[in-house]
Amino acid sequence: MSTLAPPDPAPSAPPTPLLDVERIREEFPILHQQVHGKPLVYLDNAASTQKPRAVIEALDAYYRRDNANVHRGLHELSNRATEAYEGARLRVASLFGIADPAELVWTRGTTEALNLVAWTWGQANLRAGDEVLLSVMEHHSNLVPWQLLAQRTGARLRFLDIDDQGRLDLSALDELLTERTRLVSLAHVSNALGTVNPVRQIAERAHAVGAVMLVDGAQSAPHLPVDIPALGCDFYAFSGHKMCGPTGIGGLWGRRTLLEAMPPFLGGGDMIDVVELEGSTWAALPHKFEAGTPHIAGAVGMGAAADFLAGIGRDAVCAHERALVGYALERLAEVPDLRVWGPRDPAERSGVVSFTLADIHPHDLATILDAEGVAVRAGHHCTQPLMRRLGVSSTARASFYLYNTPAEVDRLADALRHARKLFGY
Ligand code: 7TS
DSSP states (O other), X not given: OOSSOOOOOOOOOOOOOSSOHHHHHHTOGGGSOEETTEEOEEOBTTTOOOOOHHHHHHHHHIIIIIOSOSSSOOSXXXXXXXXXXXXXXXXXXXXXXXXXXXXXXXXXXXXXXXXXXXXXXXHHHOOTTOEEEEETXXXXXXXXXXXXXXXHHOOEEEEEOBOTTSOBOGGGHHHHOOTTEEEEEEESBOTTTOBBOOHHHHHHHHHHTTOEEEEEOTTTTTTSOOOTGGGTOSEEEEEGGGXXXXXTOEEEEEOHHHHHHSOOSSOSTXXXXXXXXXXXXXXXXXXXXXXXXXXXXXXXXXXXXXXXXHHHOHHHHXXXXXXXXXXXXXXXXXXXXEEEEXXXXXXXXXXXXXXXXXXBOHHHHHHHHHHTXXXXXXXXXXXXXXXXXXXXXXXXXXXXXXXXXXXXXXXXXXXXXXXXXXXXX
């Protein structure tokens, strides 16, 4: 270990801004604060994003003016709450190119959407000997529900591997996709590596063997201009809190034919048509899958988030993040002893940059960055099998969104140099 820090190289030039980021930042009150005496640099967007004024105000207005239960009242407030709840569904459907809003089921988020499919479609369609194809890069949310399903049904899980840049190794796809494969379930974007997976191409291959394709869109819905039906998949899961919306709300899109054939998930109020003592019939889509009083305010906030993102333009958000990630890859390459995980080409990535610095533990690194006002996540990112595959216990992760700036990338790079010096490199 050298005690002499190398001279700082001339930094790369920051990219020309593609969004009016200063104006966008004005919409996010939380960003304007100091943390440990330094201006906050929030780079933990893959975990959860901040909320614009429009979302905060929609929640506030809903509770101040319209709050009541939905689908049951014959009074003004209940009608308004129902309109707000169903109107939000239309706005989110429109954001994602979904023509039939009955195909969009509100859930608590991605995790619940994936469990919904595992418990209903999975339970009805999987038998011993059937196979589910996943990958080694999946978030635990897209792994554990299938493990539980495999235990219940005797189905077998198989896994696509990754190459040395953290991209799916599709050379094994022919061998792994067989007439035994009933479901392929993959992340559109890896939360730990940022890799964008070619889900449309894989969906075609899955359909060719008669399998159903589910896309875990937790990290693509917020960052890519996703048109869900155009992805060619059968199910798509997403979380509101990762795309400027509130926590506790998200969704599952599914093809109508599949959703109609599926048994319900949770039983209770609102999901039924006729209830007898010994049995019941189900409400029409999407209500069949929305038992009990839903997160009405959450849906309203999610509708406001969808409008906010549509207003800025998701192509512009995507281009902004790609430029920022390209710049971050350049700046981090200038930090000695730093290793970035995942694809080298920014065009193959979304707004996630995972890294390790020398042998500094990522938790120590995140703590030092936090003291510099820079918020990143460190750990296994709910992808323990992926960490094992990479041969690390954890990484530190910076993840960007529409309100991040090149100057914040500079703050990250400076804080990493500072950490390196503190550790005596
Ligand atoms: N799938 C992926 C790819 C994710 O990144 C996450 C959350 C989930 C599923 C689960 O989403 P939830 O909203 O239901 O919790 N990912 C992360 C993360 O990377 N850091 O914190 C949460």
